[in-house]
Amino acid sequence: MRTLGDPVLHTPCAPVTDFGPALAELVEDLFATMYAAGGVGLAANQIGVARQVFVYDCPDDDEVRHVGHLVNPRLLAVDGPAVRGPEGCLSLPGLEAGTERGDRAVVVGVTREGEQARVEGEGFFARCLQHETDHLAGRVYPDRLAGRRRARVLRAAARAPWAVG
Template sequence: MRNRPIPGSSGRVRPLSLLGDPVLHAPCEPVTDFGPELHGLVEDLFATMYAARGVGLAANQVGVGLRVFVYDCPDDEDVRHVGHLVNPRLVAADGVEVRGPEGCLSLPGLEAGTSRYDRAVVEGTTVAGEPVSVTGTGFFARCLQHETDHLDGVVYADRLSGWRHRKLRRAVARSRWS
């Protein structure tokens, strides 16, 4: 077994885009260049995600409008899933719809009950352009749906309505970062 470097160990921590930044609400462009810059972006995404203590991070959350995200997220059985997806697309979200607490590194310190399916399948490629399909259940399915949403210009706050939406808007207004 060969030793693989820890994801993000050669990356740099980038500043996070916060709610209100237009890059978070614009659909991301597909990746067409699978060169060293893409490898560097993935490393930076891992480094930034770990520094912020997150479980997933999309490229537009660091101001880059490309369809890339990384994750280091457990499922409901505490199985750890670590990886990245380039040009991902959600091909299935099914099973039971569960409302659970959801947070986001672009809305630091806040969370709201958000409905997501408990199974998700995302297809895309690796940084080398190799096809990959990732299936998640439970909390990991929530993560996959959340990060794919980011790349489509959607933050979880956009999925809220009624009193949950109003409560989150008030919390955002009171936050130190808004």
């Protein structure tokens, strides 16, 4: 798992152009890594692969489970009230901060087979969709923070045992 400070997390990922067996294997590897780490979403660059792919197994606010993946995703809409809620990340293990996100998100992309896909989420699942699309654009959630909240997370990350030197 790549952690905050690793350049791959801060560089926009390249689109996927090869929809062969390697992509299917990447999606399976992402799910396995996400489950092993206890996460609800994982982007390819978090395991060092700078390609536009993410997976999710995430509940919404009604505890409805959403499981899937997106290739070459694009955030189509973010709306609803802006909600500040606790947000963590497998690339910043053990840390979280109140991060503002839209309460509804729509993401479009394709499946690993190249079929068109549209995913809509509300509440916590919307947060997950926005978080993972941010990763593929080279952003991590502290990039959305300001002031003391941002400084607090970055100080804690610098002191963490997993900090990139």
